[in-house]
Amino acid sequence: MENNIEKRKLNFFEKLISSVQGIKHYQDVLKESVGKSILYLLLIALLFGFIGAIRGAVDVNNGISEFIKVYNTQWPNFELKNGELNVDGNMPMVLSQDKNYYVVIDTTNSTNPNVLDSYDKGILILKDKAIEKRNEAQTQTIDFKSLQGITLNKSIINNYLPFIKIVIPFLFIGNILWYFLGGLLSALFLALFALIINAVLKTDLKYGQLYRISIYALTTPLIIDVIFKIFSIQHFSYYWLFYHAIAFVYVGFAICKLKDSKNNTEVNY
Numbered sequence: 470m471e472n473n474i475e476k477r478k479l480n481f482f483e484k485l486i487s488s489v490q491g492i493k494h495y496q497d498v499l500k501e502s503v504g505k506s507i508l509y510l511l512l513i514a515l516l517f518g519f520i521g522a523i524r525g526a527v528d529v530n531n532g533i534s535e536f537i538k539v540y541n542t543q544w545p546n547f548e549l550k551n552g553e554l555n556v557d558g559n560m561p562m563v564l565s566q567d568k569n570y571y572v573v574i575d576t577t578n579s580t581n582p583n584v585l586d587s588y589d590k591g592i593l594i595l596k597d598k599a600i601e602k603r604n605e606a607q608t609q610t611i612d613f614k615s616l617q618g619i620t621l622n623k624s625i626i627n628n629y630l631p632f633i634k635i636v637i638p639f640l641f642i643g644n645i646l647w648y649f650l651g652g653l654l655s656a657l658f659l660a661l662f663a664l665i666i667n668a669v670l671k672t673d674l675k676y677g678q679l680y681r682i683s684i685y686a687l688t689t690p691l692i693i694d695v696i697f698k699i700f701s702i703q704h705f706s707y708y709w710l711f712y713h714a715i716a717f718v719y720v721g722f723a724i725c726k727l728k729d730s731k732n733n734t735e736v737n738y
Contacts, residue, residue, distance in 0.1 A: 481512055488688035488719075495723040496730065498681050499674075506681040510652045517691050518645030521698040525644075526637050528701075537630045540623075545574075549621040552614040554596050652687050655713060659683035663720045670728045679720070686719035 477497050479487065487494040498506070543564070547556040554576055556562065561575035571591030573580060578595050585591045585602040593600045599611045660680040667674045674682075690712045697704065705711075 488685040492685050492719055492723040499678050506684045510684050514645050514649035517695045518648045521695040522641040522644040524699050526640050533633050546623050552617050656680055656683040659716055666721055666724050672724055672728050682723050683720055686716040690715045
């Protein structure tokens with residue numbers, strides 16, 4: 470069957486549109502090398518990964534900017550030197566009393582760490598240590614004596630805070646890699662399930678051909694995932710199953726079309 474297919478040259482966007490429309494270029498996919506299919510996956514990972522990371526990058530950038538603003542306007546002057554913390558202001562100083570996150574500073578060491586028991590999470594900063602309650606079962610203590618020889622104050626930290634934004638480019642890189650590597654793995658499993666349809670319909674497709682079809686079948690699910698990210702829509706339960714079910718429908722459609730094409734060819738002969 471494969472030898473009777475005339476290969477067409479489609480550009481990236483033609484392949485993308487055809488993939489969304491139901492892998493209408495399925496016959497061309499059979500003549501394509503695995504390398505070119507993986508290149509297509511890389512290109513859509515670059516495109517959709519970049520677009521999908523924009524909203525998150527903007528939120529992170531705004532969040533860091535807001536934190537810097539709050540830090541400069543609301544945090545008191547302090548100095549950590551020789552393993553001891555000094556803070557300007559009356560003690561204890563409560564920075565946040567939210568039920569979900571409690572933050573208090575007391576350099577007189579008169580506040581009992583048990584104060585965190587009434588909150589889900591929180592931080593108690595004393596003169597010589599900081600106690601962080603991460604959850605009901607986990608509490609971490611940082612002893613300032615381990616910072617001997619280091620001097621920190623509000624001004625020094627403020628100079629370094631803008632550098633936190635260096636994480637933003639990694640959001641794009643991480644999202645692109647997630648789409649690409651995740652796509653490679655998803656296509657492997659889709660192709661395995663496609664072997665069942667292939668056997669039932671007797672289309673005699675090889676695993677490599679099914680793998681190439683599976684890569685293109687991921688186009689629509691990837692677009693849906695990008696839309697979720699753009700509008701900050703949370704993934705619902707079993708989203709991964711929904712994601713792969715859509716791709717599997719596309720794979721099934723392509724195999725059925727190839728079966729019809731094969732039958733038509735045999736009738737013509």
